[in-house]
Amino acid sequence: MRVLVTGGAGFIGSHVVDRLLADGHEVFVVDDLSSGSTDNLSAAFDSGRFHFHELDIRDPGLGALVVEWKPEVVCHLAAQISVRRSVADPIHDARVNVEGTACVLGAAREGGSRKVVFASSVAVYGHPPVIPVPGDAPTDPRSPYAASKLGAEAYLSSYRALYGLDFTTLVLANVYGPRQSAAGEAGVVAIFTDALVDGKPTVLYGDGTQTRDYVFVADIADAFVGACGSEGGGRRFNLGTGLQTTDRRLHSIIADAAGANDKPGFAPPRLGDLPAMAVDPVPAYEGLGWLPRTELGEGLRATVEWRRSCRR
Numbered sequence: 663m664r665v666l667v668t669g670g671a672g673f674i675g676s677h678v679v680d681r682l683l684a685d686g687h688e689v690f691v692v693d694d695l696s697s698g699s700t701d702n703l704s705a706a707f708d709s710g711r712f713h714f715h716e717l718d719i720r721d722p723g724l725g726a727l728v729v730e731w732k733p734e735v736v737c738h739l740a741a742q743i744s745v746r747r748s749v750a751d752p753i754h755d756a757r758v759n760v761e762g763t764a765c766v767l768g769a770a771r772e773g774g775s776r777k778v779v780f781a782s783s784v785a786v787y788g789h790p791p792v793i794p795v796p797g798d799a800p801t802d803p804r805s806p807y808a809a810s811k812l813g814a815e816a817y818l819s820s821y822r823a824l825y826g827l828d829f830t831t832l833v834l835a836n837v838y839g840p841r842q843s844a845a846g847e848a849g850v851v852a853i854f855t856d857a858l859v860d861g862k863p864t865v866l867y868g869d870g871t872q873t874r875d876y877v878f879v880a881d882i883a884d885a886f887v888g889a890c891g892s893e894g895g896g897r898r899f900n901l902g903t904g905l906q907t908t909d910r911r912l913h914s915i916i917a918d919a920a921g922a923n924d925k926p927g928f929a930p931p932r933l934g935d936l937p938a939m940a941v942d943p944v945p946a947y948e949g950l951g952w953l954p955r956t957e958l959g960e961g962l963r964a965t966v967e968w969r970r971s972c973r974r
């Protein structure tokens with residue numbers, strides 16, 4: 663299969679690329695390197711079945727490129743990913759996440775693609791009344807980022823209705839693993855890992871009881887690759903473990919893996935922080951045959967090992 667991965671130089675996108683190449687597919691990446699890096703693609707460049715183009719997804723040249731490449735499937739992960747930046751600059755967020763998605767869909771249509779696999783976020787659920795969030799939970803966007811992800815989802819539906827462009831939406835919980843940047847606010851695992859491996863202080867916001875659903879990046883890459891092959895039918899699936907992990911426990915596991923002191927500092931909770939989150943993975947199992955396979959301790963040890971190898 664020929665697959666285009668937008669945002670393929672990023673944290674999750676580069677794992678999707680590696681997994682597609684390992685399965686023998688031909689892979690094309692468009693990325694403007696605004697937060698991603700070609701360092702994440704060093705193995706891909708050696709594969710002989712990999713093509714990279716540095717380009718903003720909103721660039722008018724995207725259509726011609728996709729017509730030339732003719733990908734059967736487009737995995738669309740390029741995005742403005744920071745909730746806080748979306749609040750500070752909602753126009754930029756909408757331009758990248760909504761306008762950018764419209765550009766990717768137009769190019770996919772021009773290039774004759776069969777399907778789009780889209781990366782959405784659990785942010786679309788706002789403060790969910792039921793945890794783990796069921797597959798059919800109502801959405802409640804409480805940030806421009808959540809609104810732009812939902813807007814992009816609506817564009818996917820409209821292109822399917824108008825042009826028959828198939829899609830699957832994958833709604834991602836908190837993804838962690840090797841290559842995640844500690845610069846992004848989404849990456850609490852990366853932030854703790856960097857600090858604990860380097861022997862630097864760490865801070866928990868609130869009393870440490872806030873929970874998140876941490877899912878390992880290789881498992882997410884499996885879901886993207888699985889969704890490339892299947893018929894999407896315009897369905898959306900939550901991808902997480904269904905398990906809630908407190909900030910305090912997360913810190914302890916990473917400190918243990920890093921052989922560091924498990925003594926975080928505490929700071930007041932941040933405005934707008936969600937107290938708890940986890941999503942029900944059962945519908946993804948029923949619809950995609952996907953299950954998260956990596957136990958949290960195992961995934962966090964692999965992340966610490968990767969961070970150590972970068973320091974050598």
Ligand SMILES: NC(=O)c1ccc[n+]([C@@H]2O[C@H](COP(=O)([O-])OP(=O)(O)OC[C@H]3O[C@@H](n4cnc5c(N)ncnc54)[C@H](O)[C@@H]3O)[C@@H](O)[C@H]2O)c1
Nearest residue numbers: 669672673674694695696697698718719740741783834837
């Ligand atoms: N990391 C998570 O926990 C998480 C959770 C939910 C959803 N997501 C979604 O998954 C996707 C990937 O996120 P990530 O964590 O790998 O982030 P990332 O920042 O590492 O990856 C995003 C990639 O998109 C590229 N990009 C950004 N704007 C672009 C543009 N205008 N044109 C071309 N390329 C552009 C960046 O350079 C980067 O390589 C995003 O859509 C994000 O919203 C991530």
